[in-house]
Amino acid sequence: MRTVHALRYITPLREGGSLPAVVExxxxxxxxxxxxxxxxxPKALIAELIAGEMARSVGLPIPEILFVxxxxxxxxxxxxxxxxxxxxxSEGLNLGLDYLPGAINYDPAAMPVDADLASRLVxxxxxxxxxxxxTRNPNLMVWxxxxxxxxxxxxxxxxxDWANAGDACEKPFVLIRDHVLLPFASxxxxxxxxxxxxxxxxxxxxxxxxxxxxxxxxxxxxDSPQAYRQGYINYLKHRLKVRAVFVQEAVRAHAAHV
Numbered sequence: 569m570r571t572v573h574a575l576r577y578i579t580p581l582r583e584g585g586s587l588p589a590v591v592e593x594x595x596x597x598x599x600x601x602x603x604x605x606x607x608x609x610p611k612a613l614i615a616e617l618i619a620g621e622m623a624r625s626v627g628l629p630i631p632e633i634l635f636v637x638x639x640x641x642x643x644x645x646x647x648x649x650x651x652x653x654x655x656x657x658s659e660g661l662n663l664g665l666d667y668l669p670g671a672i673n674y675d676p677a678a679m680p681v682d683a684d685l686a687s688r689l690v691x692x693x694x695x696x697x698x699x700x701x702x703t704r705n706p707n708l709m710v711w712x713x714x715x716x717x718x719x720x721x722x723x724x725x726x727x728x729d730w731a732n733a734g735d736a737c738e739k740p741f742v743l744i745r746d747h748v749l750l751p752f753a754s755x756x757x758x759x760x761x762x763x764x765x766x767x768x769x770x771x772x773x774x775x776x777x778x779x780x781x782x783x784x785x786x787x788x789x790x791d792s793p794q795a796y797r798q799g800y801i802n803y804l805k806h807r808l809k810v811r812a813v814f815v816q817e818a819v820r821a822h823a824a825h826v
Contacts, residue, residue, distance in 0.1 A: 569778055571635040572664070574601060577646055577655075586612060586721065587654060590667055593636065599664030601636055602721065605657025610783035611728065612721035613663040618800060619696045619720035620665075621775045626692060626766045630717045635780070636664040661780055665718060674708035674715060676748055681715060686752035687759050689717070690822070694741040694814040695763075695807060698723035706748040726803060730789035733799070737807050740817030751825045756818045764808050776800045 572593040581588045586606035593599050604610055616633070623630045643655035681689075693701050700707055700722040707719040726736040744750065776797050784793035807814075 569633060569635055570595075571637060571661075572597075572599065573637045574599075574639070574642060574662075577642060577651075580648075580651060587651065589651075591636070591664070593634075593664070598667035598669075599634055599636060600667055600718075601638070602663045602665075603638075603654050603658040604660070604662050604783065605654055608721070608728075610785065614727070614779055614783055614800075615724045616663055616665075616719070616721045617779060618775055618804075619698065619723040620717075621778065622696070622767060622772075622804075623692055623717055623720070625771055625775070626688065626763045628689060628692060628717055629715060630665075631668060632666040634664040634666065636662045638662050661782055668709060668711045668716060671709040671711040671716065674706050674710050674748075676703065676706070676751075679710060679715075681749055681752050683752055683754045684759065685715065686749040687755040688763060689749055690744060690747050690753040690818050691756055691759055691763055691815065693723070693747060694744045694818045695811065696720070696723040697725055697736075697741050697743075699725065699743050701748055702746045703748045708748070724800075727800070730787070730799060733803055737803050738810050738813060740813045742817060742821075744814070744818045745821040745824070747821075750818075750822055753818070753822050756815060756822060760811065760815050764811060767804075767808060769805055772804050773801055776804070 572595050574591045575594055576592040578590040578592060589601050590598055591601045602613055602616055604613055620630055620633050638658055640656050640659040643652040646652050709716045709718055726733045781793040784796040787796055790796040
């Protein structure tokens with residue numbers, strides 16, 4: 569993954585609960601910056617990174633994910649005290665997504681999605697327990713007439729309760745019933761084996777290995793960044809092994825929509 573430095577704060581994205589922002593970066597580009605000091609802290613960035621890169625591995629369309637270095641001096645030109653505090657609390661390494669100029673929010677009424685892509689995305693969100701892909705808030709953008717996934721900070725919510733993560737791993741994801749693309753997802757069972765095969769153990773280990781040590785802090789369930797990473801690796805590997813529970817629930821939820 570590339571690391572860039574934030575040069576200029578352009579605008580906040582106030583529709584995001586964690587107040588992300590569009591920033592100019594030193595590669596002559598722009599990124600949507602997710603702040604380490606916001607809301608749920610580093611865990612939102614960890615979910616964004618791991619879920620986002622797994623989405624890429626299974627072939628789903630997602631912007632480039634970047635590490636973004638942020639200097640506390642960045643706050644000096646920002647008049648909003650809330651944003652100043654957020655920047656100061658996020659000094660160091662943060663996460664960004666390549667900014668997609670001209671992208672618009674996805675509207676299922678205006679753009680039906682083919683069954684194959686819808687099924688792949690429903691499978692993926694059931695696997696990662698992503699609660700934030702609903703009709704009200706689809707977290708899908710349309711860019712150059714193609715769908716693009718964004719915002720996975722609310723996925724993998726098991727990591728907010730590591731004591732019960734083992735039980736959560738083996739449970740169906742019942743909230744898949746609210747997925748924005750569920751009505752189109754008629755091929756969930758058919759795409760299951762292919763998607764799982766794209767996430768072999770080595771790929772999961774590679775992706776989790778991308779998480780910086782500086783984000784793997786303040787979690788009493790683990791005594792080191794290495795142990796913390798292993799917790800994610802163990803969960804994701806086992807979740808795939810018992811994936812029939814979330815696949816069957818997604819198939820059932822789709823049938824209930826028909």
